[in-house]
Amino acid sequence: MLTYSFMQNAFLISIFIAVLCPVIGIFLVLRRYSMIGDTLSHASLAGIALGMLFQENPVLSAFLAVSVFSVIIEWLRKHFRTYAELILVIILSLSIGIAITLLSSGLVHANIDSLMFGSILTVTRADFYWVLFFSAISLFLVYRFYSALVFIVFDEEGATIAGLDVKLINYLFAILVAATISISIRIVGILVISALIALPIAAALQLEMSFKKTLCYGILFSYIDIFSGIIISYWVNAAPGGIIALNSVLLLLCVLFYKYKIKAKLLQ
Amino acid sequence: MLKINNLYFSYNNQRNLLININLTVNHGDYISIIGSNGSGKSTLIRLILGLLTPDSGTIENTYPTTAYVPQRFNQLNTHFPITVNEVLNCYKKVQKKSLTVKIPDVLKLLHLNGKENTLIGQLSGGQCQKLFIARALLGNPKLLILDEPSNGIDRQSQIEIYGFLRTLNRQDKTTIICVEHNLQAAVKNSTALYHIEKGHGHICLPQQYIKEHLKNDIGENY
Numbered sequence: 001m002l003t004y005s006f007m008q009n010a011f012l013i014s015i016f017i018a019v020l021c022p023v024i025g026i027f028l029v030l031r032r033y034s035m036i037g038d039t040l041s042h043a044s045l046a047g048i049a050l051g052m053l054f055q056e057n058p059v060l061s062a063f064l065a066v067s068v069f070s071v072i073i074e075w076l077r078k079h080f081r082t083y084a085e086l087i088l089v090i091i092l093s094l095s096i097g098i099a100i101t102l103l104s105s106g107l108v109h110a111n112i113d114s115l116m117f118g119s120i121l122t123v124t125r126a127d128f129y130w131v132l133f134f135s136a137i138s139l140f141l142v143y144r145f146y147s148a149l150v151f152i153v154f155d156e157e158g159a160t161i162a163g164l165d166v167k168l169i170n171y172l173f174a175i176l177v178a179a180t181i182s183i184s185i186r187i188v189g190i191l192v193i194s195a196l197i198a199l200p201i202a203a204a205l206q207l208e209m210s211f212k213k214t215l216c217y218g219i220l221f222s223y224i225d226i227f228s229g230i231i232i233s234y235w236v237n238a239a240p241g242g243i244i245a246l247n248s249v250l251l252l253l254c255v256l257f258y259k260y261k262i263k264a265k266l267l268q
Numbered sequence: 269m270l271k272i273n274n275l276y277f278s279y280n281n282q283r284n285l286l287i288n289i290n291l292t293v294n295h296g297d298y299i300s301i302i303g304s305n306g307s308g309k310s311t312l313i314r315l316i317l318g319l320l321t322p323d324s325g326t327i328e329n330t331y332p333t334t335a336y337v338p339q340r341f342n343q344l345n346t347h348f349p350i351t352v353n354e355v356l357n358c359y360k361k362v363q364k365k366s367l368t369v370k371i372p373d374v375l376k377l378l379h380l381n382g383k384e385n386t387l388i389g390q391l392s393g394g395q396c397q398k399l400f401i402a403r404a405l406l407g408n409p410k411l412l413i414l415d416e417p418s419n420g421i422d423r424q425s426q427i428e429i430y431g432f433l434r435t436l437n438r439q440d441k442t443t444i445i446c447v448e449h450n451l452q453a454a455v456k457n458s459t460a461l462y463h464i465e466k467g468h469g470h471i472c473l474p475q476q477y478i479k480e481h482l483k484n485d486i487g488e489n490y
């Protein structure tokens with residue numbers, strides 16, 4: 001299996017995706033913004049369509065488009081405080097509108113299936129280098145601003161009073177979300193990216209541990225979800241996105257079973 | 269010193285919530301801001317903290333360090349996966365200058381030692397309030413602003429917290445501004461009360477307030 005270059009590329013990319021998705025996901029989930037992943041992954045379709053139109057690498061064009069849309073979401077947050085989910089509907093409509101118009105007009109020709117459901121076969125070495133580049137920058141920025149990000153998510157008002165430039169860090173984080181989504185869609189696919197962002201963290205949260213430990217368990221669960229998903233998808237010849245999503249739900253159910261049946265019994 | 273001059277404020281250009289507010293807070297004062305619900309008490313401290321901008325008027329804050337203790341039950345997501353140590357560490361690491369106050373020292377001061385690795389969701393209401401006070405003290409504040417510190421916490425914790433605030437004010441000379449719905453605590457602890465009613469504010473001494481409003485209502489427990 002590992003002798004195929006496309007499998008090597010898929011595994012190499014997955015090493016980074018499996019860390020990046022829960023690292024970004026924990027901040028999104030705790031901000032109650034889990035569905036942003038779904039919206040922005042759809043927005044990436046517009047980016048990919050535009051990239052194909054201008055013959056650019058789809059990872060790069062997706063990143064640029066998703067960055068713009070995520071900055072717009074952050075900006076709109078001020079104007080739709082009460083109905084935050086409305087922002088996601090607005091961006092979803094705009095980006096899907098652009099993507100469908102471009103793809104259906106015949107201006108670009110793309111294999112929509114591989115984008116929607118993820119594909120191991122279409123991952124190239126160029127994609128890997130883009131993933132490596134965005135992952136390294138994103139992980140460095142999260143490491144550099146870790147305390148500030150935790151503080152803002154926990155107590156945004158307190159962070160402002162403590163002197164943090166909350167607005168700037170929020171915009172920076174929006175771009176990190178964009179980078180994570182644009183590098184993940186090749187493997188996971190547009191339709192299930194939010195599963196990879198939210199579900200490993202949802203499972204880790206059930207263990208009721210500190211922020212750092214929750215993040216570590218989120219990364220561990222993410223590795224289990226992705227790698228088992230890729231291996232199973234290779235053997236059953238199915239799109240990896242679907243298998244990864246199913247694995248994520250299954251793992252979450254296992255953790256819930258452990259928490260409410262096994263752990264509860266041991267504590268009795 | 270904190271000086272508020274001719275301050276007016278309204279939300280979204282509706283009717284004025286605060287009208288011509290004038291208040292001077294001197295070094296070592298303990299001012300309780302009192303008034304009915306919706307009178308603009310919390311809005312006034314949000315203006316002092318710079319979270320809101322006044323329509324007109326000025327706020328001059330010459331204190332080198334200001335810290336804020338939020339209203340616990342409004343702010344807190346009790347399911348947030350964060351420990352006492354992580355809350356304090358995050359605060360310490362985001363400060364621009366290094367802090368001399370040590371985390372174990374503030375935890376000991378507020379009787380939270382031994383709770384370092386406890387999740388905030390597992391703390392009692394009183395312990396949680398103490399954690400936020402501990403976080404504020406890490407910055408060694410000269411001005412400490414609190415929003416209803418006794419809200420939703422048991423009586424014993426209230427006594428401990430107010431005792432601690434009194435010591436902080438009387439011995440360490442930390443200036444305190446406290447939005448207060450607990451009139452007994454306000455009268456007992458404050459050097460002066462700032463009463464906001466229908467947008468207007470006026471300062472009065474606790475004894476004067478008792479005479480005018482509370483008469484025989486004050487207990488001895490605070």
